[in-house]
Amino acid sequence: MDSYDLHDRTAVITGAASGMGAATAELLAAGGARVALLARRLDRLQHLADKIQADGGTALPVAVDVTDPAAVASAAARVADVFGDPDLLVNAAGVMLPNPITDDRADEWSRMIDTNLTGTLHVIRAFLPALRATAAAGRTADLVTVSSISAHVVFPNYAVYAATKAAVTHLATSLRSELGPQSVRVTNVEPGLTATELGGHIDNAELSAQLDGMFRMLPALSATDVADLIAYTTSRPRHVNLRQAILLPTQQA
Numbered sequence: 001m002d003s004y005d006l007h008d009r010t011a012v013i014t015g016a017a018s019g020m021g022a023a024t025a026e027l028l029a030a031g032g033a034r035v036a037l038l039a040r041r042l043d044r045l046q047h048l049a050d051k052i053q054a055d056g057g058t059a060l061p062v063a064v065d066v067t068d069p070a071a072v073a074s075a076a077a078r079v080a081d082v083f084g085d086p087d088l089l090v091n092a093a094g095v096m097l098p099n100p101i102t103d104d105r106a107d108e109w110s111r112m113i114d115t116n117l118t119g120t121l122h123v124i125r126a127f128l129p130a131l132r133a134t135a136a137a138g139r140t141a142d143l144v145t146v147s148s149i150s151a152h153v154v155f156p157n158y159a160v161y162a163a164t165k166a167a168v169t170h171l172a173t174s175l176r177s178e179l180g181p182q183s184v185r186v187t188n189v190e191p192g193l194t195a196t197e198l199g200g201h202i203d204n205a206e207l208s209a210q211l212d213g214m215f216r217m218l219p220a221l222s223a224t225d226v227a228d229l230i231a232y233t234t235s236r237p238r239h240v241n242l243r244q245a246i247l248l249p250t251q252q253a
């Protein structure tokens with residue numbers, strides 16, 4: 001895997017307990033960025049922070065539930081205390097809970113909307129002042145969202161998940177028109193099938209088996225493949241904004 005120059009950058013990564021968030025934190029740290037690791041499972045964050053530090057990087061684990069705006073505000077204050085203003089935000093926290101719409105799983109709908117969309121908004125709200133201040137001071141500032149190919153392609157039984165991801169894609173497109181003129185880059189990454197823990201929360205045996213079948217059928221992306229794209233784009237010169245990227249396994253239709 002290539003390494004990218006991210007010295008003097010301070011990154012906040014949500015969803016850093018596993019999957020794409022954890023891989024992104026490792027790669028950004030390998031490029032020299034200080035990384036704040038946000039998710040709910042502190043043991044995972046601590047383990048990753050220890051690994052990054054053993055490899056010569058700087059990491060701060062911060063346990064937070066992104067659905068709780070007060071907790072997100074406290075997390076932002078903690079990051080600012082330890083690192084100062086962050087200039088790179090990666091929103092990777094997310095949940096995917098498919099079920100037929102007729103199953104009436106309002107509990108899952110709320111979890112997905114609260115985490116994938118409203119949680120992303122809470123995080124943006126908490127960290128955007130620092131990104132804007134960084135940009136105003138003439139330095140590079142990045143806001144990265146992790147949406148999904150499901151923002152564009154229909155998968156039966158994934159309607160609410162897809163709706164949250166379509167919302168994130170549209171949010172990023174709209175935010176770019178507001179924040180680009182302020183020199184805050186907005187990048188929306190839309191991965192396809194990626195080997196992570198995401199499918200582990202599916203409670204429908206048939207849909208869980210269907211997802212397992214997809215992983216058997218084609219070589220999926222790794223979390224590091226997605227992290228590589230995020231590290232690449234955030235390390236471009238300040239005037240270059242790769243605004244949207246669909247990253248698919250070669251064999252995914």
Ligand code: NDP
Nearest residue numbers: 015017018019020040041065066093094148194196197198
């Ligand atoms: P993982 O399940 O491995 O990672 C999700 C992360 O989100 C975990 O670190 C989890 O940590 C964190 N998280 C979940 N809920 C919350 C919460 N309420 N507050 C804070 N953190 C939370 O899956 P991925 O790495 O695959 O997922 C990353 C993103 O990529 C998601 O937004 C997903 O929708 C998207 N995506 C994934 C694809 C795939 O095929 N895997 C394809 C396209 C997009 P913890 O439980 O400790 O809080």
